[in-house]
Amino acid sequence: MGWNEEKKKSLTFLAAGVLCLAAAGFLLVTFSGRWKSPPSGMVAGPALSMKQTETPSPVPQPTFAPPAEWVLYVTGAVRSPGVYRLPPGARAYQLVERAGGLRPDADSVSINLAMPLGDGMHVHVPAALSVVKGANPQPARAEAPRTNGAAGEAGGRTIRAADAPVDINTATNGELEQLPGIGPKIAAAIVEHRSTNGPFRSIEDLLLVKGIGPKKLEALRNSIVVR
Amino acid sequence: MIVCSTPASLLLASWVVALLGIGAGAPPWASVLAACLVFVGLAGLSYSAPAPSGTMWTGAFLFVCLLAGLLRILWPVCVPPAVPSVREIEGVVSLERKWGYAHVILVDSASGRFLIRVPPSRTASEGSLVSVTGRAVPLPSPDVRKRDRSRVVQFREDVFWRARGVVAEFVPSSVEETGMSSWTFSSLRTELRRRIVSAMPARMQAYLLAAWVGVKDPELQEDHARWGTAHLLAVSGFHVGIAVAAFMLFLRPVARRLPRLFPAVFHEGGALFTSVAASVVLWAYVGLTGAAASALRAALMVQVILAGQALGRPAKPVNSVCVAACALLLWNPWQFWDLGWRLSVVAALTLAALADLRGVRGVFVSGPVVWVATYPLVAASFGTVPVVGLLLNFVAIPAFSLIFPLISLLAAPGLSGLPGGVVAASLGERILTLWEGFAEATASFIPGTVSWSILGAGGAAIVFLTLMGRGMALSIRRSLFMGILGALVLFELF
Known part of the structure; x- marks a missing residue:
């Protein structure tokens, strides 16, 4: 096959190729928007009848099985601080008992031993010294475990003194905006999250708010509290 | 041809x-x-x-x-597939993530993968076994078939979840966590995630979560979006490549000795052994990161290259990427509408087409060309693309190919509870602080952004398609012709 013939063949293929590509483009442009796929809502099987389609029954609120036992963390003026497992419904005194009881220097007045607990709580028992020194006594506080993170595990509640950091469950937009790294947008998101999903169970629950990540949470940790 | x-x-x-x-x-x-x-x-x-x-x-x-x-x-x-008529499902939570103000979990059951919306305080962690009663309903599917030119890209929740293999939504009436699956990728992910969150300082946490479990910190994501380097946080060929390269670097001395020790089993410098071992590490890493589309695409591509190496038949980069992209489409065609799949394929094809450029020239050309090629997709989805990305990517890509292995190494003692973990983690935090300072300073010098425009997107499409033509071994003239023709059709369609 001569050079000219080869070139001619190449050019023929090239022209055919261009024609095919142009035809493909023309086909898609001409027919676009002319077809609608069947709705993806086809339901198979007898479980859902036509009656249900006509008058849909209200979606039941899901119920969640409670954990078989609570995992709790106790620190501060107890004999054996650490993580303990207690039956659901336990109170602070039970946790303190499991931790060997209060140390002699524990501030037994500021800790509410009858305080109801929740799964994943962190209870801190302050020493009496801090009560003497501080203008406001610092009662026992319960916090969520720091291991929580984005997975959103169980949380807790915190009880602190009056001059303590901002309570994210009661703070207004203005108060939240005073916090480091919180602007009007995130403050509004926190308040909206609170009103939609109920109070925050732990500081780590803030990770559920759009715009707050581990970095911002770390910056906020010492300035906020959950009651 | x-x-x-x-x-x-x-x-x-x-x-x-x-x-x-x-x-x-x-x-x-x-x-x-x-x-x-x-x-x-x-x-x-x-x-x-x-x-x-x-x-x-x-x-x-x-x-x-x-x-x-x-x-x-x-x-x-x-x-569209029919919704399974099940009233109760039991399975493993394969994904858990925030979805607006709620949380969603994906449950892998015998009837398929289901999407379940749960309140944030009651979400189940990945890897846990759950038993759910309720009813299966179709994924929410808005009628967006009619062309809407007011927005360039419309988010469709059903397509998003279908790209992740979800067959239907399951509206729960009760959810019970029955235990934790042992030694599954999901449970390993949860454990690693827990350790990272509990043992690492803030920046280390955010970067390690992104690189190792594919979880993006919204704040860090915002920072990287502003710097034009958001791709560093999505597990892609970059991360997969680093993981495999680091492993092979570690394995090379072992592989060299193997033929001498076991001449009958290992030939040719232990190439087969290296490829098989690297493949195992490759898929383990991808599984750990949650097997996102970009990670799967990258893994398939690297696997094709590794197989070529083992068989003594080196693969063409563009063909390898195409094989991986085709395999993903065959596996789940809905991935085509996933932004992650599109970005990762476009970026990988661009890099593969530029594979002949090596050394400094390659580093300097690849970043901006990938920026240009992905510009229409990014601008259409996020509104704007920061110009600083053009400059920062020169530094970010080579820098993070060192930073990621380094911070992973520095995090290892802390994650495994060894002494010195806190010091090593603080060192890693310091490195990331330095990067952050540098990126922030650079971004403040070049604050401009580029919005989506038909001219810009058309130019980018021509550049990309022309590069593809070159990658397919077409002449420059034919490649350019194909680029212009393709761009015209694309813009008439969208």
């Missing part, structure tokens, strides 16, 4: 055209016909006489593959 040099690119281009057609509301027959025409057109465009022997047979075989593939790809898209 493409048929012989990069056959997978022919299939990918044709399948993509068919899916583009379906996405634009063209009837299936028109989409199939357009795909066939693109197949023949590209083959004709790349023809140069004399054709290598066997081209006809290869072409015929590819055409059969094209038709079979079209059937596999278009069928589930055109005929």
Whole structure:
């Protein structure tokens, strides 16, 4: 096959190729928007009848099985601080008992031993010294475990003194905006999250708010509290 | 000719055209016909006489593959799968993430993968076994078939979840956590995630979560979006490549000794052993990161390269990427509408087409060209693209190919509870603080952003398609011609 013939063949293929590509483009442009796929809502099987389609029954609120036992963390003026497992419904005194009881220097007045607990709580028992020194006594506080993170595990509640950091469950937009790294947008998101999903169970629950990540949470940790 | 040099690119281009057609509301027959025409057109465009022997047979075989593939790809898209009629599911939580103000979990059960919305305070962690009663309903599917030019990209929740293998939504009436699966990727992810969150300082946490479990910190994501380096946080070929390269670096001395120790089993410098071991690490890493589309695509591509190495037949970069992209489409065609899949394929194809550029030239050219090629997709989805990304990517890509392995190494003692973990983690935190300061300073010098424009997107499409032509071994003139023609069709369609 001569050079000219080869070139001619190449050019023929090239022209055919261009024609095919142009035809493909023309086909898609001409027919676009002319077809609608069947709705993806086809339901198979007898479980859902036509009656249900006509008058849909209200979606039941899901119920969640409670954990078989609570995992709790106790620190501060107890004999054996650490993580303990207690039956659901336990109170602070039970946790303190499991931790060997209060140390002699524990501030037994500021800790509410009858305080109801929740799964994943962190209870801190302050020493009496801090009560003497501080203008406001610092009662026992319960916090969520720091291991929580984005997975959103169980949380807790915190009880602190009056001059303590901002309570994210009661703070207004203005108060939240005073916090480091919180602007009007995130403050509004926190308040909206609170009103939609109920109070925050732990500081780590803030990770559920759009715009707050581990970095911002770390910056906020010492300035906020959950009651 | 493409048929012989990069056959997978022919299939990918044709399948993509068919899916583009379906996405634009063209009837299936028109989409199939357009795909066939693109197949023949590209083959004709790349023809140069004399054709290598066997081209006809290869072409015929590819055409059969094209038709079979079209059937596999278009069928589930055109005929949506029926919702399983189940009242109770039991399975493993394979994904847990925030979704607006709620949380969603994906449960892998015997009837398929279900999407379940749960309150944030009651979400189940990945890897846990759950038993859920309720009813299966179709995924929310808005009617967006009619063309809407007011927004360039519309988010469709059903497509998003279908791309992740979800068959239906399950509205729960009760959810019970029955335990934790042992030694599954999900449970390993949860454990690693827990350790990272509890033992690492803030920046280390955010970067390690992104690189190792594929969880993005919204604040860090915002920072990287502002710097134009958001791709560093999504597990992609970059991360997969680093993980495999680091492992192979560690393995090389071992592999060299193997043929001497076991001459009967290991030949040729232990190439087979290295490839198999690297493949195991590769898929383990991808599993750990949650097997996102970009990670799977990258893993398949690296796997093709590793297999080529083991068999002594090095693969062409563009063909490897196309093989991986085709495999993903065959596995789940809905991925075509996933932004992650599109970005990762476009970026990988661009890099593969530029693979001949090596050394400093390669580093300096690749970043900006990838920025240009992905600009239409990013701008269409996020509104704007920061210009600083053009500059920062020069530094970010080489810098993070060192930073990621380094911070992973520095995090290891802290994550495994060894002494010195806190000091090592603080050192890692310091490195990341330095990067953050540098990126922030650079971004403050170049604060501009580029919005989506038809001219810019058209130019980017021409650049990308021309590069593809070059990657498919077409001449510059033919590549440019293909680029212009392709860009015209794309913009008429969208």
